[in-house]
Amino acid sequence: MKKETWVLKIAVIFIMLPVLAIIVFGFPAIIRDAAESSMQMAIVLYGILAALSLSIFPFAAALFQSFKLLNYIDHNEAFSDKSVDALRKIKRYAFSIAAVHVLSFPLYFIVGEVDDAPGVILIGLMFVSAPAVIAVFAAVLEKLLENALDIKRDNELTI
Template sequence: MKKVTTLFLKIAVILLGVPVLALCIFLVPEIADLSAELFPEFILIKVLVYIVFDGSAIPFYFALYQAFKLLHYIDKNKAFSDLSVKALKKIKYCAITISILHVLALPMFYLFAEVDDAPGVVIVGLVVPFASMVIAVFDAVLQKLLQEAIFIKSENDLTV
């Protein structure tokens, strides 16, 4: 049963990467071209779009890799180990990095909102940083719980 659920989660982790890759290949160049057309006075806006969106894909894929490793540790009955804590810590740092990159892009969303006269665009721009911070906080809680469980397990191993 455990192998089936971790296999399902491994497939889900892989499938999470596919839409982000498609967005990076197809949508980010369109957004960069659109932003260059809308704001020709900002010379580096196209580069900024690539840095923020394609740059945030790097920690995203690194976090997916760490999640895949974590599922592998669960398969090998090493879920309560320092390796799992390290993987969770790396996922937390990736989520924080993604959030920071997208917060840096909020002025760009503000400029788009000014052009379209749609203030809701700024709220849409806050979705990714907020979701990333929720993941980082949840990950920090899991990391702390896992560290405490490892400590309790090591104490129990010593008393036997």
């Protein structure tokens, strides 16, 4: 493992830890709150739980693609089609996470209104905006890398 990327690889691993904490500690708390509340609120909380559950898989897949991208950098394959494919997959996973939370955003609004807690609405907004920003950034990097690959291929053909 090269010195340049080991910190980033450790960071990718540590990024998954809060998600695991939410799964272990947050999901039971949401289920407990749903069991103690009214039937309508239970449906809303289970909807939020379903959205969080649906977004875990693309999140883990995006982290795996990030790890693969760092491995490509380690093996001096940063400017390759494999890197472009990894960035494209990261972009798609991030957009899918954002889409899931856009669809579930009204549920966060309902919980915020019923509990009179505007912070819940901001948390829902964070679940929408963070993956959207990552997806846009990955799209920009993907386009830049494609252009760099085109320039590299043109230079290889030049004698």
